[in-house]
Amino acid sequence: MNDSLITSAEVPILEKRILLVEDEALFAKAVKRHLDRAGYKVVVAGDLKTARDEFKNNEPDLVLLDMRLPDGTGLDLLSEIKSSKMHLSVLVMSAYGELEDAVSAMKSGASDYLKKPIDLGELLINVEKVFDKNELTQKLNYSAKREQHATETVAFLGECKKIRGIREQVERISKLTQSDSIVPPTILILGETGSGKDVVARLLHASSARCQKPFVHVDCASLPKDLIESELFGHAKGAFTNAHVARTGLIEAAEDGVLFLDEIGELPLDLQSKLLAVLERRTLRRVGTTQERPVAAWIIAATNRDIATLAERGEFRQDLYYRLNVISLTMPTLRERDDDILLLANHFALQTSRRYGLKFDGITDAASDVLQHYAWPGNVREMKHLIERAVLLNGSGQLDTDILDLDKKSNVTANEHEMTEDLTLGDAELQLIKQALERTNRNVSKASRELGITRMALRYRIKKYNL
DSSP states (O other), rough: OOGGGGOGSOOOOOOEEEEOOOHHHHHHHHHHHHHHHOEEEEEEEOOOOHHHHHHSSOSSSSEEEEEEETTHHHHHHHHHHHHOOOOOOEEEEESOHHHHHHHHHHTTOOEEEEEEOHHHHHHHHHHHHHHHHHHHHHHHHHHHHHHHHHHSSSOOOOSHHHHHHHHHHHHHHHTTTSSSSSSSOOOOEOOOEEEESHHHOOOOTSSTTTTTTTTEEETTTTSSSTTTHHHHHBOOOTTTTTSOBBBOOOOTTTTEEEEEEEEESSSSSSHHHHHHHHHHHHHEOOOOOOOOEEEOOOEEEEEESHHHHHHHTSSSSSHHHHHHTEEEEEOOOGGGGGGHHHHHHHHHHHHHHHTTTOOOOOBBHHHHHHHHHSSSTTTTHHHHHHHHHHHHOOOOOOOOOHHHHOHHHHHHHHHHHHTTSSSSSSHHHHHHHHHHEEEEEEEOOHHHHHHTSSSSHHHHHHHHHHO
């Protein structure tokens, strides 16, 4: 069965397995009962021999390890665990609380050290912290690999003058970012939706000394309105309803890598002041706490909106705009890249044909003419999706006008583009949204895909323009 066809409801939720190595039977029974109720599967071992057998036969996700056991010390087992499973988390417990035990345990790789008597509620919090940290580490590792792969496979193609200028700017910025001990200046990337702002952000990350650090992409337009502050800044346990555990926010998750704030123009005004404080003080506070946490991430922002005008109107904080706009890069539209259209089309067609093992023998002259006369309201993203679809549906090796299905759209869109040349960006945006909604019979999902923006971003604009 294709994994992509399996729904979340069909995937079983695996219990986290905890090996509790503890010789005090009453305490072990109480811990097991408390953690079992919290949804964990706990196995108790009263001595080192039983623990070794259990560890060998059923590898746990976490070990709770007492220091003093009938047949030896927990440090021996800790060393064995770390030598075979270095990344397995171990929480050490001891009734003695001796400094020597704590130092030895931490040097041997323990995640934390708990002193008996241990409150069961506190123990559960520490267990959840370990699993939260492990989950975050896995996500960041996956994200780093994905972004590295994306940077390697999605080239910043183009030979037009404006694209060459962007490359030169990226090279200059990269010279400022070769020391990971210095936080680089904030970068603001401007440009229409689908013009490649995220690709430039990844290139900046890849060319800096932080290339092996996390790259966290945050789409500000798609964050849930009631949870956006928590998503960005994190929260403490009990900060609001259903905040059962403390969670790290996306800003902290970027660690000392790159935080890419896409669609920054959609960020609510009340959170803009908090983001400004982060940029100014390089610290943040999780929701529900007063503790300041350091922020080491390099912040890159992007928007398809004219935030300079928004700032003048009071719809975007001027002080935040000035703070973001230390160095700005403006992405050209695909309409301004006539020389690159066929280059990009052939690249996307070859990329898709290789990925799926399909034949591709080029683009006909007629199809090339249509591609070059189409106005591309969705820019490079629209072209990529259109070419991918054409290659997948094509029965022969060549792409012709019939499979591109742009004959009628190209002339209409080109005329519409000419009509909007003297309009403001807001007027042009309104016109494009109206046309997309009309073509899709007001189907927001289809219209958002056609425009190359998220459904939430389109809903925001529908409300903004009273559509």
